[in-house]
Amino acid sequence: MIRTVTSFLTAAALGVALTAAAPAPALAAPKTDFKVCWSIYVGWMPWGYLADSGIMKKWADKYGITVEITRINDYVESINQYTAGSFDGCTMTNMDALSIPAGGGVDTTALIVGDFSNGNDAVILKDKTGLADIKGQSVNLVELSVSHYLLARGLDTVGLSERDITVVNTSDADMVAAFGTADVTAVVTWNPLVAEILAMPSAATVFDSSQIPGEIIDLMVVNTETLADNPAFGKALVGAWYEVLGLMLSDTPEGKAAKEAMAEASGTDVAGFDAQLASTKLFATPAEASAFIKSADLPKTMDVVRTFLFDHGILGTNAENVDAVGIAFADGSILGSAGNVKLRFDPTYTDMAAAGGL
16 A cells, blocks of 8 residues: 655654644534545554454444445545545544645544554665665655655664655555666565565665654544544444454454455465564554553654655645644644644543443
């Protein structure tokens, strides 16, 4: 999947931008029918199984609602459709949630913080073993994506910048074939493409997302106004999600069958799926996810992310400064504009699940 975003500068100081509280979102009309969408990625495969297994229907029936789950093969298109109002929720990264719906004025809540990439995204060089060797090379990646962000973060660790390399915008569909050509010596991409490229004898990982833990976060976001007026929607999604995670991670025949189905849907086998899970920090329980949402590290991470977005000109429409879009956190603090909060990390429903209250 294309996990789209932006570039990296040294993060601005947090103190000035953090304020006390966000204005409450407006309420949307109550309703009973909801639609969410997702795209292929190891951390999002449970959404397909939720639909196919009937677990989503069970939780929706509990609250007297319906939830339609749709797979969209084009990741960016799924975010665009959510932003346009075609869906009530959508899977996306923290960076894309900030740059596209939130930056576009759609008040958005990170309802489920599912995981962070812990090695799934990687910088790979041909016939070189150190990141510093990338200097002067052309680097093939999906421009303004999580790959671009990872590269910028990596360059910073070895005293280099984007001025020291040349970015070559390359579709994820072409990445493996490109690395197989003589002209391409450096790529940045994500699994399962990383695994395919590393199978080539000349390939070596020189930097990956495990070296910036907690920064590339995979979410299920929902429209804040819809959630505020329809709490049953949030309860059903969160309840179903953690039931499937518990099943998938269990050492049972049912858990094995669930994992086999997810692996097949993502185009691999169980061994390949497990390999991708191994480089994914999956929040297996709601308590674990809630602790991450409430961590003091999350505002620091989002400060780095918003700086990256602003520096590349994609922090919202005509953003005049890095504070243009407000981000609200669990403790009530706000990063950026308190008058324009459009992205919210709210652990309310995760805490309900942790307390057994769904």
